Amino acid sequence: MHRTALTSLVAALALALPASAAVASTPQLPPGVTLTTLSLGAQDADDFWTVHVYLPALLDGPLKTAGTAIGSKEIADRVVAALTEKGFEPRLERVDAPAFADRPAGPLGWTVRLGRYATGDEAATALAKVRAAGFAGGTRYTAQDGTDENAPQKVHVLRVDFRDFHGTVATGFGPTLSDPETLTDQIASSGAVAGINAQWFFNRGPGGLYVKDGRLLGNATQGRGGIKITNGGRRVDVDAYTAHVTLHGGAESVEIDGVNRLPGEIWNCGGVGGDLPTEKPQHDLKCTDDSELVRFTPEWGQPPSGEGAEAVVDARGFVVAVNRSRGSAVPAGGWTVQAIGDSAEWLHANARPGSRLRVSERVEDSRGHRVPLTPDTTILQVGPTLVRDGEISVNAEADGLIRQGGDQTFTYNWTLRANPRSMIGVDEQGRLMLVVVDGRQAGYSEGLGIAQTAELMKRLGAVEAMNLDGGGSSVVATAEGGIVNRPSDATGQRSLGNAILINAG
Numbered sequence: 394m395h396r397t398a399l400t401s402l403v404a405a406l407a408l409a410l411p412a413s414a415a416v417a418s419t420p421q422l423p424p425g426v427t428l429t430t431l432s433l434g435a436q437d438a439d440d441f442w443t444v445h446v447y448l449p450a451l452l453d454g455p456l457k458t459a460g461t462a463i464g465s466k467e468i469a470d471r472v473v474a475a476l477t478e479k480g481f482e483p484r485l486e487r488v489d490a491p492a493f494a495d496r497p498a499g500p501l502g503w504t505v506r507l508g509r510y511a512t513g514d515e516a517a518t519a520l521a522k523v524r525a526a527g528f529a530g531g532t533r534y535t536a537q538d539g540t541d542e543n544a545p546q547k548v549h550v551l552r553v554d555f556r557d558f559h560g561t562v563a564t565g566f567g568p569t570l571s572d573p574e575t576l577t578d579q580i581a582s583s584g585a586v587a588g589i590n591a592q593w594f595f596n597r598g599p600g601g602l603y604v605k606d607g608r609l610l611g612n613a614t615q616g617r618g619g620i621k622i623t624n625g626g627r628r629v630d631v632d633a634y635t636a637h638v639t640l641h642g643g644a645e646s647v648e649i650d651g652v653n654r655l656p657g658e659i660w661n662c663g664g665v666g667g668d669l670p671t672e673k674p675q676h677d678l679k680c681t682d683d684s685e686l687v688r689f690t691p692e693w694g695q696p697p698s699g700e701g702a703e704a705v706v707d708a709r710g711f712v713v714a715v716n717r718s719r720g721s722a723v724p725a726g727g728w729t730v731q732a733i734g735d736s737a738e739w740l741h742a743n744a745r746p747g748s749r750l751r752v753s754e755r756v757e758d759s760r761g762h763r764v765p766l767t768p769d770t771t772i773l774q775v776g777p778t779l780v781r782d783g784e785i786s787v788n789a790e791a792d793g794l795i796r797q798g799g800d801q802t803f804t805y806n807w808t809l810r811a812n813p814r815s816m817i818g819v820d821e822q823g824r825l826m827l828v829v830v831d832g833r834q835a836g837y838s839e840g841l842g843i844a845q846t847a848e849l850m851k852r853l854g855a856v857e858a859m860n861l862d863g864g865g866s867s868v869v870a871t872a873e874g875g876i877v878n879r880p881s882d883a884t885g886q887r888s889l890g891n892a893i894l895i896n897a898g
């Protein structure tokens with residue numbers, strides 16, 4: 394890497410980050426691409442291990458099998474009283490959610506904790522005593538509560554300056570869409586110079602809208618945030634997207650429920666009709682629908698088998714078979730559509746061998762404008778949005794980060810607490826940023842809550858930014874140096890459904 398490029402990058406970062414930030418840079422990348430690791434924050438005496446006692450979902454629920462991390466004060470008071478009666482000294486702590494773009498700040502619920510320990514092993518010993526007394530729980534490191542702005546963080550920033558870089562930024566996946574592959578293997582097989590994890594995958598399918606090179610490979614979580622990449626990465630737009638895929642058979646038409654996913658299972662919810670318990674986005678929640686049509690493209694690989702019906706369509710749009718069970722291979726250049734429940738009746742009534750089936754697709758942005766799916770268009774629906782038009786903008790409700798119903802354990806653990814995070818953004822100079830923050834590693838890097846993640850991206854200079862898949866999937870790597878960060882899983886990097894790759898061209 395040219396010294397002038399490094400000097401410019403460090404200077405730009407220094408404007409947004411504390412003077413105490415330690416900076417390390419890695420060469421072995423083409424001109425215009427820089428990789429910088431920042432060490433932020435520091436461990437302090439206020440960081441300690443504690444026992445987190447789980448609460449029952451109902452006031453009169455059993456304590457020994459309780460499974461919620463946060464609850465109402467009435468339920469928490471009951472647990473505090475029960476612990477005190479057994480000789481423990483619990484703490485009742487209120488958890489406040491920060492303000493988001495579509496939700497004001499306010500109390501989320503109450504937690505019950507006890508003890509203050511120097512190590513995780515000491516906390517685990519105390520937890521065993523709590524469990525033996527008839528309670529449920531786990532251990533927590535307080536620096537990972539998502540409220541410590543000075544907690545230790547390792548931040549890895551891949552920045553692409555297209556004034557000097559003449560390649561492209563695109564997405565890739567393994568041998569097939571349903572066959573996940575590690576980031577280092579995806580980099581090696583594609584010839585990319587570097588990359589980062591991208592989208593959630595559930596049951597071998599994309600967890601939201603996925604458009605690659607103009608081809609719709611995963612249907613939308615309706616209305617959820619996403620990022621559109623065009624012109625080889627030189628244009629990046631953060632927005633919310635919907636997608637509607639319609640199957641036409643003769644004079645009849647019907648909406649397809651999904652693309653390249655298991656029929657009946659709608660992860661992250663946000664489906665198109667009949668889904669339970671909700672049709673609104675709910676991150677990491679599986680909704681269900683017993684009557685669905687799901688399209689499979691060649692990119693998926695071998696479609697799933699099971700009861701129902703399917704039509705097999707060749708590259709010209711002609712139906713070559715209609716079957717009363719599911720699982721046929723996708724013809725080269727063609728596709729299949731699988732049906733379960735009542736939708737199987739529609740398929741049998743409107744698809745005949747030798748007839749034609751046609752699919753139409755319409756993707757819209759938050760303003761209701763149609764998004765052209767050109768060969769230069771890639772869309773990843775991940776979320777939440779972090780920065781829009783230079784301002785922090787997290788749509789926690791619309792993106793499904795706030796769990797519907799009384800149990801806010803997911804909201805607390807995933808949205809508020811610190812976790813490894815991956816992000817994509819663009820600064821005012823048009824430079825693309827791919828960012829990973831390590832997490833769940835006490836004293837080394839704690840990770841970030843979603844609100845902190847948005848703040849970090851703005852401090853790095855992002856005018857548009859989007860959260861990517863995170864947790865154990867957060868990984869950044871280069872072709873020359875391999876994995877750059879420290880993935881949080883003890884086994885190392887995970888296999889990924891897809892990745893964002895920097896290609897030298």
